Structure formats: structure tokens, C-alpha cells
Amino acid sequence: MTMKALTGNHAVSEAVKLARVEVIAAYPITPQTTMVEKLAEMVDKGELEAKMIRVESEHSALAATLGAAAAGARAFTATSSHGLLYMHEVLWWTAGARIPVVMAVAARAIGPPWNIHVEHSDVMDQRDTGWIISVAQENQEAFDLTLQAFRISEDPRVYLPMIVTLDGFILSHTVAPVDIPSQEEVDNWLPPRRQPYVITPESNVVMGNIASDEDYFMMRYSIQAAMKAAKQVISEVDLEYGKAFGRSYGGLVECYRCDDADYVIVITGSWAGDAKKAADMLRDKGVRAGVARIRFVRPWPEEDLRDKLSNKKGVIVFDRSVSFGSYGQLFSDTAATLYGTKVSMRGVIAGLGGVDVRPDDIMSEVMDFVGRVEEVGLVYEPQRWMLPKKYAQVGKEVGL
Amino acid sequence: MPIRLADLPRRRYGMPGNAACPGCPETMGLRYVKMALGDNVVLVIPAGCSSVIQGIVPKSGINFPVLNIVFASAASSAAGMEAAFEMMGKNYNVVVWAGDGGTADIGFQSMSGAAERNDNIIYICVDNEAYMNTGIQRSGLTPYGAWTTTTYAGKTEKKKPLPFIMIAHNVPYVATASVGYPQDFIEKLRKAASIKGFKYIHLHAPCPIGWRFDPGLTAKIAQLAVQTGVFPLFEYENGKFRLSSYSGMYRNPQKRAPLAEYLKLQGRFQPVLKDPEKLKGLQEEIDAMWRWIEMLEKYGPQALK
Ligand code: SF4
Numbered sequence: 001m002t003m004k005a006l007t008g009n010h011a012v013s014e015a016v017k018l019a020r021v022e023v024i025a026a027y028p029i030t031p032q033t034t035m036v037e038k039l040a041e042m043v044d045k046g047e048l049e050a051k052m053i054r055v056e057s058e059h060s061a062l063a064a065t066l067g068a069a070a071a072g073a074r075a076f077t078a079t080s081s082h083g084l085l086y087m088h089e090v091l092w093w094t095a096g097a098r099i100p101v102v103m104a105v106a107a108r109a110i111g112p113p114w115n116i117h118v119e120h121s122d123v124m125d126q127r128d129t130g131w132i133i134s135v136a137q138e139n140q141e142a143f144d145l146t147l148q149a150f151r152i153s154e155d156p157r158v159y160l161p162m163i164v165t166l167d168g169f170i171l172s173h174t175v176a177p178v179d180i181p182s183q184e185e186v187d188n189w190l191p192p193r194r195q196p197y198v199i200t201p202e203s204n205v206v207m208g209n210i211a212s213d214e215d216y217f218m219m220r221y222s223i224q225a226a227m228k229a230a231k232q233v234i235s236e237v238d239l240e241y242g243k244a245f246g247r248s249y250g251g252l253v254e255c256y257r258c259d260d261a262d263y264v265i266v267i268t269g270s271w272a273g274d275a276k277k278a279a280d281m282l283r284d285k286g287v288r289a290g291v292a293r294i295r296f297v298r299p300w301p302e303e304d305l306r307d308k309l310s311n312k313k314g315v316i317v318f319d320r321s322v323s324f325g326s327y328g329q330l331f332s333d334t335a336a337t338l339y340g341t342k343v344s345m346r347g348v349i350a351g352l353g354g355v356d357v358r359p360d361d362i363m364s365e366v367m368d369f370v371g372r373v374e375e376v377g378l379v380y381e382p383q384r385w386m387l388p389k390k391y392a393q394v395g396k397e398v399g400l
Numbered sequence: 401m402p403i404r405l406a407d408l409p410r411r412r413y414g415m416p417g418n419a420a421c422p423g424c425p426e427t428m429g430l431r432y433v434k435m436a437l438g439d440n441v442v443l444v445i446p447a448g449c450s451s452v453i454q455g456i457v458p459k460s461g462i463n464f465p466v467l468n469i470v471f472a473s474a475a476s477s478a479a480g481m482e483a484a485f486e487m488m489g490k491n492y493n494v495v496v497w498a499g500d501g502g503t504a505d506i507g508f509q510s511m512s513g514a515a516e517r518n519d520n521i522i523y524i525c526v527d528n529e530a531y532m533n534t535g536i537q538r539s540g541l542t543p544y545g546a547w548t549t550t551t552y553a554g555k556t557e558k559k560k561p562l563p564f565i566m567i568a569h570n571v572p573y574v575a576t577a578s579v580g581y582p583q584d585f586i587e588k589l590r591k592a593a594s595i596k597g598f599k600y601i602h603l604h605a606p607c608p609i610g611w612r613f614d615p616g617l618t619a620k621i622a623q624l625a626v627q628t629g630v631f632p633l634f635e636y637e638n639g640k641f642r643l644s645s646y647s648g649m650y651r652n653p654q655k656r657a658p659l660a661e662y663l664k665l666q667g668r669f670q671p672v673l674k675d676p677e678k679l680k681g682l683q684e685e686i687d688a689m690w691r692w693i694e695m696l697e698k699y700g701p702q703a704l705k
């Protein structure tokens with residue numbers, strides 16, 4: 001193992017190289033670009049024995065990745081924001097084909113107006129496509145998840161494609177130390193590619209033609225079953241990775257000081273680090289707080305969360321995205337998970353378009369929530385908007 | 401070397417009971433693809449009649465390995481497959497089999513991208529001149545004046561000159577072919593397979609359903625399209641343009657079969673047959689195509705250099 005100072009994007013590129021990916025197809029988009037630039041450089045320098053297809057669009061990027069994977073190659077692509085939305089159709093097709101593919105998403109806001117900063121709307125928009133969706137907190141985890149993604153998605157119990165999300169700029173462009181295992185260590189840990197079928201003249205397989213309604217229905221059912229199986233596989237892989245490389249994160253959810261907590265913050269992405277800081281600060285103030293960091297948005301860690309949260313006084317969910325006309329997506333899923341319990345809940349939408357949210361801000365929102373719970377007992381407030389300071393007045397007028 | 405019918409394989413490539421309409425040009429064309437290339441083929445098929453012709457999983461009505469894929473990405477999926485095969489040291493022919501919509505319209509971007517990158521695939525546009533699978537709506541390749549369900553009074557725009565657009569991409573091989581001339585098509589396919597890089601074949605495919613003609617006439621109408629000069633057969637190979645022998649004599653308009661003969665066999669050209677203005681428009685479209693040919697024969701790609 002060696003320590004390297006890497007941006008989140010380059011950490012992912014290193015993992016892709018160590019996974020011995022054979023085909024990469026990508027189109028540049030901020031803030032993903034430097035990730036595939038690095039891969040292109042590795043391919044051109046002969047450090048990575050792969051074919052790089054410099055496609056003309058993201059729609060083609062994922063289609064080419066799918067084509068390569070269906071033909072039997074370990075394949076990778078990456079994107080962000082509008083690029084991910086443009087791929088959306090092919091995301092469905094990839095998961096429906098049950099073809100293992102790994103994609104990194106540098107999470108970013110969606111226009112209009114143009115905004116290149118962090119937000120989770122792009123990746124949340126893919127929740128229903130049948131992809132496994134993981135979210136890293138730090139560069140090291142982005143690296144680790146990328147390696148694990150090949151193992152998880154190529155597990156015969158799963159055979160689903162997987163997204164590794166890293167927050168735009170906050171991780172994608174920020175340098176941090178990353179522990180990189182040797183090629184030999186990775187080769188020992190990551191088995192050769194496995195996949196449900198390969199399309200070649202010899203195999204004579206046909207993929208994607210018409211199915212009867214019943215067969216179609218059952219194929220949808222099989223994706224749900226694979227998602228369920230993936231929970232087990234993700235936990236196993238997390239533990240085995242820990243044994244091999246010394247880092248385990250706790251499977252689908254990472255719990256920070258949750259066990260004895262009265263109040264738990266549910267959050268995902270890089271700002272979970274700020275939430276942990278806020279929890280420490282809250283504890284200094286006498287509020288027993290913890291953080292349940294969602295590492296996998298899909299499959300949704302229902303059992304883990306129910307287990308960890310159902311006896312708490314209050315759960316406050318921070319979403320960096322919103323389902324317009326409804327709530328933050330993490331809130332909706334958490335509320336469904338905690339249905340029937342006596343836990344107070346609040347959903348907070350914050351940090352859209354990269355608006356800064358600091359540990360202080362999280363702390364005061366939690367303090368406010370704690371106050372409400374102490375005051376009225378059972379609280380259910382599904383959406384509060386943490387507006388930027390200069391717009392605080394608007395918030396009072398609109399009163400969402 | 402001329403192709404002798406006796407030398408072609410006699411295996412079944414279109415299976416009995418496939419879901420094609422009677423007289424379908426696509427099943428004819430698909431058969432020729434395997435007759436030409438043997439079993440060394442993987443097809444990539446975007447949405448269209450051919451995704452339906454295969455019938456219902458787990459069976460398939462055509463004897464090919466197929467990756468069916470979303471409309472706009474056939475060429476890029478094929479490029480990905482080819483890249484994978486290349487990494488594995490396999491020399492398979494990855495063939496895109498796409499309709500006029502999947503090629504000239506919704507799929508144009510990915511095809512143009514693959515052509516520009518010179519990805520090593522054979523791209524076949526099966527041109528039946530409208531969106532037949534969704535029920536005969538006009539496409540960028542519907543001829544001027546032709547009726548479709550979205551052009552009741554006849555199409556008011558001209559057909560996109562796609563083979564010439566592909567020649568302008570400067571890929572190693574571009575050809576037109578017709579289901580009415582299987583030997584010519586097979587020869588061109590075999591040539592395409594021998595060339596590395598992006599190969600484009602534009603296959604004229606008269607559709608009895610969409611064009612409104614008797615299903616027994618598919619081959620005859622395909623041949624009439626060539627004999628009337630409506631659909632000239634040619635090749636562009638490594639910078640050389642050549643009119644194919646079947647079309648050579650029709651360079652001279654005097655030698656061509658009368659256009660009306662082609663038009664009157666089909667229901668879709670009623671607006672043209674009724675209106676001399678529309679007939680003039682269609683004739684202009686055909687003349688423009690021959691002017692392209694004349695120009696390419698005369699100056700060739702040297703003009704581009
Ligand atoms: S509509 Fe035309 S091209 Fe489509 S299957 Fe029927 S005959 Fe063939």
C-alpha cells in the first residue's frame with residue numbers, strides 16, 4: 001500500500017485502473033472531467049491496458065459501456081448532472097439487462113440556471129432505475145467503493161450495475177491522502193469478471209427483445225430480489241474489504257455515535273463529515289446526538305435503519321435534493337422505514353446548488369428540532385427549507 | 401469475384417413463425433447478412449421493426465446473436481462491443497441493423513460519432529422510408545411527396561441524402577444496396593467485412609405495409625427503384641467512388657424505366673401521381689442525387705483534399 005495525495009476524481013481513476021477495466025467510454029462534463037482525463041492518460045501511456053472510446057455524448061457513453069459489458073468486458077463510465085440525466089434511458093436498459101457495469105457520478109446541480117456545484121438531485125433522479133447507488137463521504141471511500149463496486153455488481157447474487165457517487169468539487173476536486181493498495185493485492189481480492197451471459201457468435205444469445213407481459217413482470221421482480229440480495233453482498237464485501245485492506249465502513253449505513261443517541265441525523269455524502277462534527281458539538285451542549293450516514297441509497301438500508309432508529313426520540317433527515325411537490329428523497333424513504341414507530345421526524349432541505357452548510361448550521365437546526373420535540377412531544381415536520389441567509393425573509397413569507 | 405447463388409449457404413437465418421409481415425424486406429435483408437458473413441456476426445438492433453420481428457423471449461425468430469438497444473445508441477453500443485472483442489483478441493463482425501429513423505433521425509448523432517471515430521463496425525441502414533414499426537410516420541428519409549400517416553397530403557420536405565452525408569464523413573467504405581439485388585448486397589457486405597474501420601451500407605427496403613403494395617412485389621419494387629433511377633447503387637471505397645454495375649446504365653435518364661411505373665404500384669405516391677407540382681418535386685429530389693453522383697465521379701474525394 002502507498003499513500004497518495006489525490007483528488008476524489010483521481011482516486012476513482014486509480015481504482016478503475018487497479019480493477020483492470022478493459023473498456024472505458026466517457027464524455028466530459030464538469031466536475032467529472034478530470035476523472036476520465038486521467039484514465040485517458042493512463043491508457044495512452046500504456047499503464048492501463050484498456051480501450052478508451054471517446055464518445056460524442058453521455059447517452060452513447062453508457063450505451064458503449066453496456067455494449068462492451070454485454071460482450072464480456074469489465075467496463076466503466078463516469079458522468080455528472082445533465083450528463084447523467086441524458087443517460088437516464090440507458091440506465092434503465094443496463095439494469096434491465098442485468099449487466100454489471102460500474103459508473104462514477106460526481107454529483108452536481110441541474111439547470112436552469114446553470115450551476116456546477118454539489119447537489120444530489122442528479123443521482124437521486126436515478127433511484128428507480130435498478131442501479132445500486134452508493135455515496136462516498138471522502139476521497140478514500142470513493143476509491144474503496146469503486147473497487148468494491150466491481151465485486152458487488154459482478155456477484156452472481158446481484159448482477160446489477162452500480163453507481164459510485166462522490167460530491168462535485170468537495171470531493172472530485174479536493175486533494176486528500178488516499179491509501180492505494182498494490183495491483184497484486186487487488187488482483188488477489190477482486191475475482192475475474194463474472195456476468196450472467198455474454199453476447200458473442202458462439203453464445204448466440206439474444207438480449208432485449210420483446211417479452212410477454214408476465215415475463216416482463218417477473219424480470220422486474222428479479223431486479224427487486226437482486227436488490228435484496230445485494231444488501232447481504234454489500235455487507236460481506238465491506239467486511240472482506242476490511243480484512244484485506246484495513247477499512248470497513250459498516251455496510252449500507254455508517255453509524256456515528258448512534259448507539260446511545262436520543263437524536264440521530266440521517267444524511268449522505270461529503271457533508272456527513274460536517275454532521276458528525278455537529279453531533280460532537282451537540283454532545284458538548286448536552287444533546288445526545290449521532291449520525292446515520294447513508295452509504296447506499298439503493299438498495300435502501302431499511303432493516304439497518306429500523307434497527308438503529310426506531311427507539312430514538314427524534315430523527316432529522318438532511319436532503320441535498322428534493323422531489324418537487326413531495327419531500328426530500330432521503331426523508332421519504334426514512335419516513336416509510338419508520339412508519340408505525342413513535343419517533344419524531346423532521347426533513348430538512350439544504351445546501352442545494354452547493355450552498356454552504358456548516359456544522360454550526362446543522363447544529364442549530366438540530367437544536368431547534370430538539371426544542372420542538374421537548375415542547376410538543378411527537379413531531380412530524382416533513383419539509384423545512386434551510387434557506388440561504390440573504391433569503392431568510394422569503395422563507396417567512398412563503399412559509400413552506 | 402461474382403457471387404454464385406449455388407455457393408451461398410442454405411441455412412435458415414429467418415426462422416419460420418417470426419413476426420415479420422408477409423413480404424417484409426427486413427427478413428430478406430437479414431438473411432443476406434448471414435449468407436454474406438457466415439456465423440461470425442453479432443447484431444446490434446435499435447428499436448424498430450426488427451426488434452419486433454425477433455418475436456418473444458426466450459425464443460428468437462432470427463438466427464443471430466443480438467443486443468437490442470435503445471433507439472439513439474445503436475452505433476455506440478456496437479462500438480463498445482467491438483472494443484470488448486478487440487480487447488479479447490476476437491475478430492467478430494459487429495453489425496448494426498437499424499431503420500431509417502434509428503439512423504437518419506434519432507440515431508444520427510451516435511452513428512456520426514462512430515463514423516468520425518472510425519469505429520470498426522458495419523452499420524446497415526435498412527431504409528424503408530418511414531417509421532413503419534410505429535405505424536408509417538414520416539422520417540428524414542421519406543421521399544418528397546410520399547403519403548404517410550403524418551404527411552396526409554404528401555411529404556413537403558426532401559429525403560435526407562444520407563449516403564452522401566456518410567461519404568462526407570470520409571469513412572473507409574460507404575455503399576448503397578437493395579433487397580432486390582441480393583448478390584450485389586452480399587458482395588458489398590463481404591467487402592465491408594474485409595475493411596477495418598467504419599463501414600456504412602444503405603439498404604433500400606420496400607415495405608409492403610407502409611408503401612401500400614402487394615406483399616408479393618417487394619423484390620420487383622426494389623428492382624424498379626434501381627431501374628427508374630430512384631435508388632442508384634454505388635460504392636465509395638477508400639476515396640474511390642464507383643457506380644455499381646446494376647445502376648451503371650441508368651445514369652442516362654433515357655435508359656431508365658418510367659418513374660410512373662414505380663410510383664403507380666404503390667399506394668403512398670397518390671399525392672404525387674395526382675399533382676404535377678409534387679411529381680416535379682420528387683423528380684428534383686432524384687436529379688439532385690444523380691448530381692451528387694456526377695460530382696463524386698468527376699472530382700472524387702480529391703476535391704475534398
Ligand atoms: S412494417 Fe414493413 S418493414 Fe416492418 S415488419 Fe412489416 S413489412 Fe417488414
